[in-house]
Amino acid sequence: MKVKRFDDSIRRAALYSRVSTEEQAQHGVSLDAQKERLSRYAEENDLTVVDHYTDEGISARKKYTARPEFMRMIQDVRDGKIDVVLFVKLDRWFRNVSDYYEVQAILDKHKVQWLATDEDYDTTSANGRLALNIKLAIAQDESDRTSERIKFVFSNMVKDGHVISGSTPLGYKIENKRAVIDEQRANIARATFDKYIDCRSMKETARYIFTEYGVTIDAKSMKHMLTNKWYIGEAYGIENWCPAIIDKKTFELTASLLETRGQRTMTRTSNVYIFTGLMFCGECGRRMSTYSYANKKKDGTKGKTIIYYRCSARSMLQCEMQKQINQQKLEAWLVENLISEAKKYNIEIKMKKASVPKRAPDTSKIMAKIEKLKDLYLSDLIPKEIYERDYLSLKAELDEAKQRQEIREQEFINIKELKDFEQMYNSLTPESKKAFWGRTLKKIVVYKDGSFDVTFNEA
Ligand SMILES: [Zn+2]
Numbered sequence: 001m002k003v004k005r006f007d008d009s010i011r012r013a014a015l016y017s018r019v020s021t022e023e024q025a026q027h028g029v030s031l032d033a034q035k036e037r038l039s040r041y042a043e044e045n046d047l048t049v050v051d052h053y054t055d056e057g058i059s060a061r062k063k064y065t066a067r068p069e070f071m072r073m074i075q076d077v078r079d080g081k082i083d084v085v086l087f088v089k090l091d092r093w094f095r096n097v098s099d100y101y102e103v104q105a106i107l108d109k110h111k112v113q114w115l116a117t118d119e120d121y122d123t124t125s126a127n128g129r130l131a132l133n134i135k136l137a138i139a140q141d142e143s144d145r146t147s148e149r150i151k152f153v154f155s156n157m158v159k160d161g162h163v164i165s166g167s168t169p170l171g172y173k174i175e176n177k178r179a180v181i182d183e184q185r186a187n188i189a190r191a192t193f194d195k196y197i198d199c200r201s202m203k204e205t206a207r208y209i210f211t212e213y214g215v216t217i218d219a220k221s222m223k224h225m226l227t228n229k230w231y232i233g234e235a236y237g238i239e240n241w242c243p244a245i246i247d248k249k250t251f252e253l254t255a256s257l258l259e260t261r262g263q264r265t266m267t268r269t270s271n272v273y274i275f276t277g278l279m280f281c282g283e284c285g286r287r288m289s290t291y292s293y294a295n296k297k298k299d300g301t302k303g304k305t306i307i308y309y310r311c312s313a314r315s316m317l318q319c320e321m322q323k324q325i326n327q328q329k330l331e332a333w334l335v336e337n338l339i340s341e342a343k344k345y346n347i348e349i350k351m352k353k354a355s356v357p358k359r360a361p362d363t364s365k366i367m368a369k370i371e372k373l374k375d376l377y378l379s380d381l382i383p384k385e386i387y388e389r390d391y392l393s394l395k396a397e398l399d400e401a402k403q404r405q406e407i408r409e410q411e412f413i414n415i416k417e418l419k420d421f422e423q424m425y426n427s428l429t430p431e432s433k434k435a436f437w438g439r440t441l442k443k444i445v446v447y448k449d450g451s452f453d454v455t456f457n458e459a
Pocket residue numbers: 281282283284285286311312313314319320321
């Protein structure tokens with residue numbers, strides 16, 4: 001069945017294609033293939049093509065302002081020439097969350113939509129947008145990890161198993177430019193993982209390693225060590241790149257223990273108020289205002305800046321709300337809760353789905369019955385009372401069937417992706433974090449007892 005994806009107000013399409021230098025050598029992503037796909041799509045959907053905008057030899061990591069054709073298209077958006085932008089896949093558009101939001105703001109302002117012809121994104125629901133955010137975040141994360149530049153320059157060296165940086169993790173040494181196991185020190189690495197799993201404390205593990213082996217590992221290196229994929233043989237995103245010292249199970253267990261430790265390494269948000277405009281006082285309903293102050297260090301110099309949100313009526317004694325919200329704490333709470341909410345949501349659908357019988361009543365059959373009933377009444381074969389009574393019961397049946405239908409169609413949120421999301425989030429710049437929350441959340445209401453109500457953005 002062909003689904004009409006546009007309403008009649010959408011007529012003029014801009015077709016955007018992009019290929020990076022490295023991709024030019026690969027199959028399937030060629031500019032011609034992209035252009036052909038887009039032209040066909042426009043034709044099938046009765047769209048008028050405004051123009052082809054084609055950036056060649058340009059990486060998605062580059063700031064969008066460095067893409068000449070992209071900028072020409074943005075100008076046409078501003079001039080009101082475009083209703084919808086088509087591209088093949090999201091990665092042709094952006095791999096960078098903050099660029100995405102900046103351009104989205106321009107498109108929103110000019111009521112321009114976008115559509116990926118070969119992928120399905122629902123940007124009209126909060127869940128759909130959350131999924132999109134996560135997808136973008138992961139695309140960025142991936143491109144950060146194996147950045148195209150590094151891949152391009154070093155790909156051959158890495159493929160041959162050559163060590164790029166001079167240093168190797170504890171337990172490895174370099175021989176003929178390759179990483180090999182240094183048996184004696186590998187035992188220290190193994191002992192570190194084992195001890196950590198036993199005691200679940202990095203401090204205690206460090207003490208143990210020092211007494212047993214005379215090796216000092218500070219807290220930062222310890223964390224780095226316990227999460228370093230070299231130990232399972234993976235480096236530069238390539239599996240079996242070097243010999244493994246730790247088996248995968250041990251490594252995964254360690255990772256999950258580290259994660260539940262609850263200690264978070266948030267990147268500092270310095271002076272950016274990342275929740276501006278989103279915070280409301282639960283007592284009087286007013287918007288909350290921000291204030292910050294810098295802790296003074298012992299020597300009198302400025303220390304870390306702390307950001308707070310508080311009710312704007314507080315100082316005028318018009319509101320009893322005394323609670324002040326620390327931004328850093330709120331941020332940590334939200335990230336954690338976004339994930340636990342998603343898990344709760346999954347459990348909820350699971351329970352709902354389990355309670356729905358496999359063979360739910362067919363809505364079209366019920367609708368046919370309603371039609372029939374109406375015919376009977378209109379032909380004077382049944383009195384109005386009977387018609388009313390039966391109509392109401394059929395209507396209730398129909399509503400229930402529709403609801404069941406909806407439950408069956410609800411989808412689970414991918415928890416693995418959410419874990420990647422947390423990592424990605426921590427690597428964002430304060431400005432991108434602000435953009436992220438601004439698009440994801442509608443508002444955060446804070447109550448006297450310190451509890452929050454968080455509302456997600458609807459369409
Ligand atoms: Zn208030």
